[in-house]
Amino acid sequence: MSSIALMTTEMDWVGETMRTTVPWVGTVGVEFAEVTPERAVLRLPDAPELRNHVGGPHAAMVFGLGETATGAVTLAAFAATMQRATPLPVRSEIAYQRIARGPLTAVAVLSRPAADVLAELEARVRPEFGIDVTVTDGEDRETTRMTVVWTLRPNR
Numbered sequence: 001m002s003s004i005a006l007m008t009t010e011m012d013w014v015g016e017t018m019r020t021t022v023p024w025v026g027t028v029g030v031e032f033a034e035v036t037p038e039r040a041v042l043r044l045p046d047a048p049e050l051r052n053h054v055g056g057p058h059a060a061m062v063f064g065l066g067e068t069a070t071g072a073v074t075l076a077a078f079a080a081t082m083q084r085a086t087p088l089p090v091r092s093e094i095a096y097q098r099i100a101r102g103p104l105t106a107v108a109v110l111s112r113p114a115a116d117v118l119a120e121l122e123a124r125v126r127p128e129f130g131i132d133v134t135v136t137d138g139e140d141r142e143t144t145r146m147t148v149v150w151t152l153r154p155n156r
Contacts, residue, residue: 007083035072039107044103067146069108
């Protein structure tokens, strides 16, 4: 059994929503261990069909897990704004530090208070906010760091 127990919280709807609206999430088996408006912990089990030529998770899986974790934080933090603004990733930066082995865990953390982002939206400024991610492998080694910058695009 994994060292990360799946938690049941009032944010369980985030994982369900993402599995429904982003089919890739369910296809590769992303697990939502923890989701809050400030932080998300997601896990990707190890599977041979998700590996690269050196036996670790393919870089696309590592990036996809991290980006999905940032989407979970964004959805949890800004769900109340969805009728007036659409969250979209703007850019990302990723640093692969070592080859991952086994299952992956991504921890994503909102880099500034959601209230500040919402204040910009209210002031009719299209906000941008970063979410920092650390990915560890089955041996609990940090393998990847990334940042995804999101925006809330006002709906017309």
